Amino acid sequence: MSSVLILVDHVGGVVPRAVGELATFGKRIGSVTAVICSSKSADLIPQLSTFPIDKVIVCDGVEFEKYSVGATAQALQAIVTKESPRAVLITSSARGKEIAGRLAVRCDSGVLTDAIDINAELIATQPVFGGSTTVHSSVTNGIPIVTLRSNSVDVEASNSSPVVENVSVTFDGVDKALVTSLEPAVKGGRPELTEASIVVSGGRGTDGNFAPVEEFADLLGAAVGASRAATDAGWYPHANQVGQTGKTVSPQLYVACGISGAIQHRAGMQTSKTIVAINKDADAPIFDVADFGVVGDLFAVLPQASTVLKAN
Ligand SMILES: Cc1cc2nc3c(=O)[nH]c(=O)nc-3n(C[C@H](O)[C@H](O)[C@H](O)COP(=O)(O)OP(=O)(O)OC[C@H]3O[C@@H](n4cnc5c(N)ncnc54)[C@H](O)[C@@H]3O)c2cc1C
Numbered sequence: 156m157s158s159v160l161i162l163v164d165h166v167g168g169v170v171p172r173a174v175g176e177l178a179t180f181g182k183r184i185g186s187v188t189a190v191i192c193s194s195k196s197a198d199l200i201p202q203l204s205t206f207p208i209d210k211v212i213v214c215d216g217v218e219f220e221k222y223s224v225g226a227t228a229q230a231l232q233a234i235v236t237k238e239s240p241r242a243v244l245i246t247s248s249a250r251g252k253e254i255a256g257r258l259a260v261r262c263d264s265g266v267l268t269d270a271i272d273i274n275a276e277l278i279a280t281q282p283v284f285g286g287s288t289t290v291h292s293s294v295t296n297g298i299p300i301v302t303l304r305s306n307s308v309d310v311e312a313s314n315s316s317p318v319v320e321n322v323s324v325t326f327d328g329v330d331k332a333l334v335t336s337l338e339p340a341v342k343g344g345r346p347e348l349t350e351a352s353i354v355v356s357g358g359r360g361t362d363g364n365f366a367p368v369e370e371f372a373d374l375l376g377a378a379v380g381a382s383r384a385a386t387d388a389g390w391y392p393h394a395n396q397v398g399q400t401g402k403t404v405s406p407q408l409y410v411a412c413g414i415s416g417a418i419q420h421r422a423g424m425q426t427s428k429t430i431v432a433i434n435k436d437a438d439a440p441i442f443d444v445a446d447f448g449v450v451g452d453l454f455a456v457l458p459q460a461s462t463v464l465k466a467n
Pocket of ligand 1: 357358359360361381382383384385396397398399400401402412413414415416417418419420423433434435436439451452453454
């Protein structure tokens with residue numbers, strides 16, 4: 156069976172759930188070969204055992220120490236040449252998309268970014284124009300390189316013990332821009348916004364008081380997001396902004412609290428599986444995309460919802 160390459164990117168030695176999603180998509184297409192470009196492979200390989208992966212290719216090198224996207228693209232190109240996979244799947248992070256673009260140039264292949272699905276015929280599904288339109292697209296030149304958004308599929312449970320192969324790569328140049336140091340952001344107990352399966356967001360309707368939003372989020376194990384009105388007002392960090400100029404999220408559940416639902420906000424959350432809106436204006440546009448809506452004051456609704464969650 157032809158293989159599909161998936162790139163195992165990691166943050167501080169931790170393999171994100173998104174890699175399991177790539178493996179799950181990959182299984183639809185062929186046997187799954189995970190590629191690790193890192194000197195931390197001994198820490199990373201055991202973390203892959205719950206994902207449906209048939210083989211692991213490890214490429215070690217000091218070039219990866221600086222989180223070089225160029226080095227990773229070069230290594231992937233060498234592995235693509237060796238393996239002739241049906242496709243290469245990469246997580247749709249900013250870094251993943253840069254690697255995909257560089258790899259596409261090196262392989263003279265087409266690249267599709269921000270897909271939320273891909274089928275066995277290598278047809279990808281992409282939301283475009285701020286999520287208002289869905290397109291189905293395929294690569295017509297070379298080996299398809301596709302980046303997939305986190306939270307797009309349930310990870311197929313597996314108990315794999317993949318074959319591990321080491322490859323060495325000769326690098327043909329250095330990047331002009333390298334990361335000189337990398338310190339993971341100090342996090343609270345909340346999940347990363349783009350990977351969380353539940354996101355609770357607050358907008359101008361919070362009037363700067365995110366306490367009920369945070370309490371509700373914590374009871375659900377959710378990440379906290381914010382509209383641009385809230386981040387521009389300094390009520391919440393810009394890193395938590397959801398939307399066209401913020402982050403794109405696609406969780407199982409998105410709860411919008413005191414957010415009107417402007418097109419620029421919807422661009423970042425419209426592909427969420429279930430959307431719940433709490434807004435005191437029954438005509439707010441957020442209700443057009445919501446699966447469930449509560450017309451009411453978030454300062455009355457959220458504490459009641461939190462009380463129910465605490466009681467269960
Ligand atoms: C180029 C560009 C890029 C942009 N990028 C983004 C982006 O990335 N993300 C983003 O979010 N926006 C973005 N915007 C801004 C966007 O157009 C909106 O202005 C913004 O999303 C509004 O935020 P909001 O819904 O919190 O505020 P508002 O539009 O003011 O809505 C507040 C809502 O809260 C409700 N409300 C008030 N009090 C309560 C209460 N007590 N209980 C319940 N409901 C209440 C109101 O009925 C209202 O619907 C962008 C704009 C531009 C021009």
